[in-house]
Amino acid sequence: MGPRLPVLVLNQNFEPLNVCNVRRALVLLGRDKAETIENGRGYLHSATDIFEIPSVIRLAYLIHRPRPQGRLTRRDIFLRDKFTCQYCGNQSKDLTLDHVLPRHRGGTHEWDNVVAACKRCNHRKAGHTPEEARMYLRRDPYQPTYSYFRTFYHYLERNEGWRKFIPAIDGELDLGFA
Numbered sequence: 113m114g115p116r117l118p119v120l121v122l123n124q125n126f127e128p129l130n131v132c133n134v135r136r137a138l139v140l141l142g143r144d145k146a147e148t149i150e151n152g153r154g155y156l157h158s159a160t161d162i163f164e165i166p167s168v169i170r171l172a173y174l175i176h177r178p179r180p181q182g183r184l185t186r187r188d189i190f191l192r193d194k195f196t197c198q199y200c201g202n203q204s205k206d207l208t209l210d211h212v213l214p215r216h217r218g219g220t221h222e223w224d225n226v227v228a229a230c231k232r233c234n235h236r237k238a239g240h241t242p243e244e245a246r247m248y249l250r251r252d253p254y255q256p257t258y259s260y261f262r263t264f265y266h267y268l269e270r271n272e273g274w275r276k277f278i279p280a281i282d283g284e285l286d287l288g289f290a
Contacts, residue, residue: 117153118267119166120274121146124174128260128278131267137166146171150273167273180258184223191265192256193228199247200233208234212253213241223255 119137121129132140134156140146146169153165189209196203198210210229213219216239227249229237237245264278 117165118271120168120264120267120271120277122149122168122170122277124171126170126277128264129171129175131264134165137169138163140169140171141166144172149277152273167271168277180263184221184226188256189226190228192254193251196228196250197230197233198227198249198251198253199229199237199242201250202230204230206231210234210237212249214239217241224253227253 117134118131119134121132121137121140123129137146138156141148148164148166148168149170150168151164151166153167156163156165186209190207194203195205195207197207207228208231210227210233211219211221212225212227215221219225233247237247242248260278264274268275268278
């Protein structure tokens with residue numbers, strides 16, 4: 113089980129980069145390409161050595177990369193809308209995506225036209241615009257600012273110590289679903 117545990121990889125400036133497994137982290141550490149920031153998961157034994165299993169490592173050099181852009185995924189729409197139907201306001205994990213201007217009427221599948229909706233509201237709205245269905249959005253859809261929290265949130269439940277390295281925005285830690 114040890115070699116398959118996730119390890120958070122930080123850039124030299126402590127920016128979260130990605131998650132790798134313990135085996136890859138030990139290779140980076142052994143080649144002096146990274147340093148251990150946090151341990152505490154026990155030990156991995158080889159024939160001749162004992163290695164502490166890292167939880168967080170930091171690269172010894174800075175990786176220059178463009179700031180990632182959030183992709184339009186169901187998960188990211190639900191996170192943006194805080195798992196709340198944008199028509200009735202009910203909070204749930206059982207949501208659907210709704211195109212504000214339906215696609216068959218020229219609506220696009222983009223951030224500013226897609227919202228989270230419960231099945232009841234989505235069915236009621238059907239192929240109409242919100243005005244035609246006399247349903248009103250609680251908040252206009254928008255493209256959210258990229259957040260590392262959205263990339264790494266599914267690891268945070270089991271790796272509580274990572275939270276201090278992964279900044280959250282817009283009250284994301286208060287979602288209750290992370």
